[in-house]
Each structure stands twice: as C-alpha cells, then as structure tokens.
Amino acid sequence: MSILVVGSVALDSIKTPLGEKTDILGGSATYFSYSASFFTKVNLVAVVGNDFPKEHIKLLESRKINTEGLQTVKGNTFRWSGCYENDMNEAKTLSTCLNVFETFKPEIPESYKNIEYVFLANIDPDLQMEVLSQMKKPKLIAADSMNLWIKIKKPSLTKLLSKIDILIINDGEARLFTEQPSLIKAGKIILDYGLKYVVIKKGEHGSLLFSKDGFFAAPAYPLEEVFDPTGAGDTFAGGFFGYLAKLNKKPTDNDLRRAVVHGSVMASFNVEDFSLERLKTLTSKEIETRYKKFKDITNFK
Amino acid sequence: MSILVVGSVALDSIKTPLGEKTDILGGSATYFSYSASFFTKVNLVAVVGNDFPKEHIKLLESRKINTEGLQTVKGNTFRWSGCYENDMNEAKTLSTCLNVFETFKPEIPESYKNIEYVFLANIDPDLQMEVLSQMKKPKLIAADSMNLWIKIKKPSLTKLLSKIDILIINDGEARLFTEQPSLIKAGKIILDYGLKYVVIKKGEHGSLLFSKDGFFAAPAYPLEEVFDPTGAGDTFAGGFFGYLAKLNKKPTDNDLRRAVVHGSVMASFNVEDFSLERLKTLTSKEIETRYKKFKDITNFK
Numbered sequence: 001m002s003i004l005v006v007g008s009v010a011l012d013s014i015k016t017p018l019g020e021k022t023d024i025l026g027g028s029a030t031y032f033s034y035s036a037s038f039f040t041k042v043n044l045v046a047v048v049g050n051d052f053p054k055e056h057i058k059l060l061e062s063r064k065i066n067t068e069g070l071q072t073v074k075g076n077t078f079r080w081s082g083c084y085e086n087d088m089n090e091a092k093t094l095s096t097c098l099n100v101f102e103t104f105k106p107e108i109p110e111s112y113k114n115i116e117y118v119f120l121a122n123i124d125p126d127l128q129m130e131v132l133s134q135m136k137k138p139k140l141i142a143a144d145s146m147n148l149w150i151k152i153k154k155p156s157l158t159k160l161l162s163k164i165d166i167l168i169i170n171d172g173e174a175r176l177f178t179e180q181p182s183l184i185k186a187g188k189i190i191l192d193y194g195l196k197y198v199v200i201k202k203g204e205h206g207s208l209l210f211s212k213d214g215f216f217a218a219p220a221y222p223l224e225e226v227f228d229p230t231g232a233g234d235t236f237a238g239g240f241f242g243y244l245a246k247l248n249k250k251p252t253d254n255d256l257r258r259a260v261v262h263g264s265v266m267a268s269f270n271v272e273d274f275s276l277e278r279l280k281t282l283t284s285k286e287i288e289t290r291y292k293k294f295k296d297i298t299n300f301k
Numbered sequence: 302m303s304i305l306v307v308g309s310v311a312l313d314s315i316k317t318p319l320g321e322k323t324d325i326l327g328g329s330a331t332y333f334s335y336s337a338s339f340f341t342k343v344n345l346v347a348v349v350g351n352d353f354p355k356e357h358i359k360l361l362e363s364r365k366i367n368t369e370g371l372q373t374v375k376g377n378t379f380r381w382s383g384c385y386e387n388d389m390n391e392a393k394t395l396s397t398c399l400n401v402f403e404t405f406k407p408e409i410p411e412s413y414k415n416i417e418y419v420f421l422a423n424i425d426p427d428l429q430m431e432v433l434s435q436m437k438k439p440k441l442i443a444a445d446s447m448n449l450w451i452k453i454k455k456p457s458l459t460k461l462l463s464k465i466d467i468l469i470i471n472d473g474e475a476r477l478f479t480e481q482p483s484l485i486k487a488g489k490i491i492l493d494y495g496l497k498y499v500v501i502k503k504g505e506h507g508s509l510l511f512s513k514d515g516f517f518a519a520p521a522y523p524l525e526e527v528f529d530p531t532g533a534g535d536t537f538a539g540g541f542f543g544y545l546a547k548l549n550k551k552p553t554d555n556d557l558r559r560a561v562v563h564g565s566v567m568a569s570f571n572v573e574d575f576s577l578e579r580l581k582t583l584t585s586k587e588i589e590t591r592y593k594k595f596k597d598i599t600n601f602k
Binding site: 086188216223 | 559
C-alpha cells in the first residue's frame with residue numbers, strides 16, 4: 001500500500017571530515033520518500049521555493065514518488081547548513097533558514113486523503129495533528145520529532161503520541177522527552193503514552209524497538225567510514241515504514257523486527273555518500289545482500 | 302580447562318546516582334575470577350595488603366577459585382575511589398592509591414605453570430609479558446588493558462599484542478590505541494597486530510567481535526537500571542573467557558559469538574548491584590535464562 005509523507009524538502013550545505021557540499025538536496029521528507037520508494041509507492045507533501053532546481057523534482061519522480069502535494073511557492077527553499085567533526089553521530093548546526101518552510105501549512109491533495117500508511121516526518125506537532133485530521137482512514141501512523149518540539153511544544157507532542165501507532169526518534173530525543181538517562185526506561189515510558197511501538201535510533205550503535213510484548217535490539221551495519229550521516233534517521237524511517245506498508249497487513253512482532261533491519265540497511269547505504277548520491281545507484285539486490293549480512297552479524301546458534 | 306588470571310584485587314569506594322559504598326571488594330582479577338568461576342576452575346594471581354579482610358578470600362574460595370597465587374604482603378591493599386554521574390558508561394576516578402599493588406611482581410606458583418587458558422587482566426603490559434614468559438604451554442591467551450598503558454607504554458602493549466590471541470578492550474581504549482574514531486576500523490587495525498580476535502566493549506551499547514573471517518555485534522542486555530557499572534568489563538571478560546575455557550577446544554566462529562553473549566549476560570548481572578553482591582546469589586539457571594533472552598532480543602526471521 002502507498003504511503004503519505006509530510007515533512008521538509010531542503011537544500012543542505014554540509015561539511016564532514018571527508019568533504020564539503022553546498023546546496024545539495026536534503027530534507028526529512030526527501031530522504032524518507034526516496035528510501036521508502038524502494039518498497040512501495042510514496043506520496044509527498046512538502047513545500048519548496050521557486051529557486052528549487054527542477055532536476056530534484058525529476059529525481060523524486062524517477063522513483064515514482066508522487067509530487068502532487070509538493071507545493072512550490074514564491075521565495076527561497078528551506079536551507080540548513082551543518083558540520084560534523086569528531087562525533088559523526090551529531091551534527092553541529094551552522095545555520096537554519098526556514099524561508100518558505102516557516103509558513104508551511106500542509107495541504108493534503110484530495111487524491112491522498114484515503115492513503116492508509118501515514119508518516120509524519122519532523123515538523124511542528126500541531127501541523128502533524130492537522131495532517132492527521134485531514135486523513136480519512138489511516139491504518140498505520142508513524143511520526144518523528146526533534147529536540148526543538150520536545151522543548152517548546154511538549155503538550156502538543158504528547159497529544160500527538162496518543163493519536164499515532166509508532167514513534168521513531170533518536171536516543172538524545174528519547175532522553176530529553178522522558179528526562180531519563182536509561183534508554184530502556186525511556187522507551188517503556190514513551191510506549192505508555194498510548195503507542196504500539198517505539199523505535200529509538202542510536203546512530204552507530206544501532207536501534208532499539210519497544211512494544212508491549214517485546215524488545216528488539218539491532219546493531220548498525222559495520223561501516224568503516226561514515227561519509228555523511230545527514231538524513232540517516234529519515235532514510236531509516238523510510239526503509240522501516242516502507243517495508244511495513246509493502247507488507248500491508250497488521251504487522252507481527254517479527255515483521256516489526258524485519259522492518260527495523262530494513263531501516264538500518266537503508267540508513268547504512270545513505271551515509272556512504274552526500275545527499276541521495278548512494279541511494280541513486282542502489283539496487284534491490286544490494287538491499288537484499290546487506291539484509292542477509294545483517295542476519296549474519298547478529299546471529300549465534 | 303582451568304584458567305590463570307593475573308590482575309588486581311582492590312578495595313573500592315564508589316558513588317553512583319543510586320548509592321554509595323566504602324572499601325568494598327573490587328579489582329579486575331576479582332570480578333574476572335568470580336564471573337569465570339561459573340564456567341570453569343580459576344587460579345588467581347594478585348596481591349593484597351595485610352589489611353585485606355579474610356572474608357573476601359573465603360568468598361573467592363567458596364567459588365573454588367584457587368588463591369594459592371594471591372600474595373599477602375605488608376602494607377595496604379590497592380584502593381580505588383570513583384563516582385558515576387549522568388553517564389553510567391564512564392567512571393570519574395576520585396583517587397587511586399596503588400599501595401601494595403605499586404610493586405606487584407606476579408609470581409606464578411609452580412602448580413599454575415601448566416595452565417592452558419591465560420587471562421592477563423589490566424596491569425602494566427611489561428608485567429603481562431613477564432607472566433607469559435613463566436607459562437609453559439598456554440593454548441589460548443587473552444588480555445585487557447587501559448588508557449594509561451596505551452598512553453605511556455604503547456610499545457610494550459604493541460609487543461604484547463603479537464603474543465596473545467584475544468584482546469578485550471573498551472571503545473574509548475580502542476579509539477585511543479588506533480587514533481581512529483570508527484570502531485569498525487579500529488577493530489580491524491588492532492587485529493592486524495597479529496591477534497586472532499578483538500572484542501570491543503561498548504557498555505550500554507553492547508559489544509563487537511572482530512576476527513579475520515567475520516564480525517559479530519551483540520547488544521547489551523536491556524536493563525532499566527544500572528546500579529553500579531564497576532567491574533562490568535572484567536565480569537564480561539570472565540564470562541567470555543570462562544565459556545571458552547569450559548569448551549576446551551579450538552573455538553569456532555560460533556563458539557566465539559556464544560562466548561561474547563555469555564560475557565554480556567554475566568556483565569548484565571554484575572551491574573545490578575555493588576561489588577559482587579548480585580553475582581553472589583546468581584545461579585546457573587539464571588545465566589541460562591538470560592542467555593535465551595539474549596537470543597530472543599536479537600533474533601529476526
């Protein structure tokens with residue numbers, strides 16, 4: 001089944017120990033869409049300025065990502081600039097120019113309103129709620145968030161948690177939200193807000209999946225070099241949610257585990273190059289091979 | 302087969318967010334011995350002062366740990382004092398009084414010299430080499446080290462690596478030794494010093510096993526509360542090496558993986574209380590149950 005994703009499309013300027021790029025394609029909804037497109041059809045809602053290069057839209061469409069909901073408005077596209085130093089798990093933001101993203105009001109095209117798999121990428125939780133109110137029969141809803149909203153809009157975020165099935169956040173956000181240093185405690189506390197599943201991403205240390213009935217820990221794929229971690233979390237979410245949408249059934253505990261591993265696989269490819277460069281050449285065969293490798297590196301008899 | 306362990310026996314004073322204790326039984330060889338004793342016979346070489354409580358020796362002997370090589374000399378026992386604040390992965394050392402440990406020269410009793418499984422806990426790498434030179438037919442040799450020796454005795458430590466089979470160190474030490482932020486690269490670089498296996502411990506993030514033929518990643522057991530992480534690394538090593546010594550054969554890749562998980566299981570119990578408190582009441586049944594749980598939390602079909 002197809003997915004709706006609402007989030008940001010951006011132009012990023014990034015410096016890592018291995019290189020530097022200016023105004024490259026980025027944004028949470030971009031990474032999510034591209035990653036999920038390896039599993040199912042994706043319908044995008046986002047906003048860009050009239051400076052946004054047409055080739056980027058063509059790139060998304062080449063993966064059959066529906067861009068009907070991608071608004072182009074007068075002004076500049078959202079720009080983010082950041083760098084990574086020793087700790088490749090954490091970006092240092094150099095500048096954030098929201099531009100047209102500042103007044104973004106997600107408008108869900110009529111043709112999207114019956115979509116059953118809904119992913120709310122990291123935007124203001126009030127807007128995430130507004131998106132949900134426009135959807136007619138969502139079957140599985142997942143969301144991401146970030147430190148900013150936890151700090152300034154915790155009541156809205158808390159309300160959102162009671163309306164969604166899955167929260168996918170990183171370790172720092174989980175600790176901030178729950179004020180708990182233990183991620184194991186944090187995951188369980190977040191579950192208690194009414195969620196079915198919580199996924200905590202830990203960068204190079206892998207990810208944790210919490211549900212009422214179980215717990216799953218997956219390592220990260222053992223890469224010798226991380227070229228650029230930007231978008232890894234959104235690419236993870238795309239693989240995770242794309243896999244579940246492709247299944248199109250009430251996921252079992254094992255389905256969720258497989259989804260986490262597919263998320264990790266997609267993220268591991270994404271960090272091998274800037275922007276979508278690595279995903280652009282990615283094949284289903286490569287995804288499958290790395291999935292099998294994941295089985296091998298975690299297996300003991 | 303039985304194990305020789307050479308390391309420290311200490312009296313620790315520890316403060317964690319959950320409590321505080323003074324002069325409790327600690328030391329690398331203590332934690333290692335006690336943990337390994339659940340798998341095989343352990344023969345200890347260490348030194349204590351004449352202030353060392355006899356009840357601690359009785360405790361070790363109650364686990365059939367051979368204390369023939371535990372020297373008691375005039376003076377005070379090695380004392381370490383540390384605290385854990387927000388980051389339970391890292392102890393802040395408040396004071397280190399080497400006392401009788403400062404002039405410790407490991408003397409291997411005649412009855413120990415034919416032992417085939419040798420574990421060199423964290424002591425001066427020159428002393429680790431001296432211990433090896435006293436052993437007649439070691440079959441499997443593993444060692445630990447620490448930041449101090451990497452900083453001030455890197456040539457000695459490097460020489461040691463060519464004489465042992467397995468190095469077990471933590472993430473910070475691996476990064477410091479190789480000057481590589483990537484643990485995946487670090488593990489491979491250390492292997493190239495002539496080792497068969499390298500285990501990198503990552504505290505709450507689990508551990509990584511490197512060998513020429515493969516790679517294995519194990520999560521940490523999902524504990525909601527870590528009471529006191531002191532000795533977790535040595536307890537891990539005791540479970541890991543104890544398991545291999547019990548097998549008493551050339552370990553396969555899968556044997557090594559099982560050994561890592563046994564190490565993780567033992568460490569997970571150890572951090573549930575101060576000193577050896579939790580291990581004192583531990584049963585083989587509990588070890589087996591947690592081992593199975595490890596399989597469950599990492600498994601996907």
